[in-house]
Amino acid sequence: MDINVDIIFKIAAIGIIIAVLAQVLIRAGREDQAMMTALAGIIVVLMIIIEMVSSFFDTVKTLFEL
Amino acid sequence: MDIFKIAIIGISGTLLAGILKEQKKEYALYVGLATVIVIFSMIIKQLSAIFDFFRIWQQDMSYGEFYVPVILKILGVAYIADFTSQICKDAGENAIGGKVEMAGKVMVFYLAIPVMTSIMELINTLLPG
Numbered sequence: 001m002d003i004n005v006d007i008i009f010k011i012a013a014i015g016i017i018i019a020v021l022a023q024v025l026i027r028a029g030r031e032d033q034a035m036m037t038a039l040a041g042i043i044v045v046l047m048i049i050i051e052m053v054s055s056f057f058d059t060v061k062t063l064f065e066l
Numbered sequence: 067m068d069i070f071k072i073a074i075i076g077i078s079g080t081l082l083a084g085i086l087k088e089q090k091k092e093y094a095l096y097v098g099l100a101t102v103i104v105i106f107s108m109i110i111k112q113l114s115a116i117f118d119f120f121r122i123w124q125q126d127m128s129y130g131e132f133y134v135p136v137i138l139k140i141l142g143v144a145y146i147a148d149f150t151s152q153i154c155k156d157a158g159e160n161a162i163g164g165k166v167e168m169a170g171k172v173m174v175f176y177l178a179i180p181v182m183t184s185i186m187e188l189i190n191t192l193l194p195g
Contacts (some may be wrong), residue, residue: 005075008100012082015093019086045096056103057146063114064142065135 007052011045018042072105079104095157102149136181143173 018041025034060066079101083094117138124134147170154163 005104008075008079008082008097008104011093011100012086012097015086015090015097018093019089023089042092045093049096049099052100052103056106059107059110060142060146063110063117064138064145066139066142 007048011048014041014045072108075101075105075108095153098156099153102153106149132184133181136177140174140177143170143177146170147173 018038021037022034025031025037079097083097083101086093086097120134120138124131127133147166151163151167151170154160154166
């Protein structure tokens, strides 16, 4: 999962989209929905990051025989 | 192992983190973490080749079986401690990063104790009287 490079761009894209969406929603007067989308974005990115970190730690564990 | 690919990934990750730093601070941290992990996963092949060399080297030496695993373990602990402390410092949490670093040092020292005891015994046998 962590080998391909496009994960970095995926996370950056999510961040940018969430930032833009939050601005648009705030301008439209829906602050609560802006907060919701911000939370959703963070949850999605956290899922990806946690899965990457766990596979990274497994690789290090097997590599260094820790 | 093309270093240029790694350099490009590092630079692009830095730029993306820079873009994201204004609106959303935490996303810069996520992009940084993802870049670090991707770069490390690119050098795993070479790293395992180096460790295979260590294992071959281990058979040649008479006392190799005792020392080489310790070296590998210390390398792993030092790398993970350094990785975590730099990520924490990158996020601005210097205190946590410092503590992780200190814990890493203690772990490395703990792993080095058997090596030091065997060196002590060697010295005692060498010194006369």
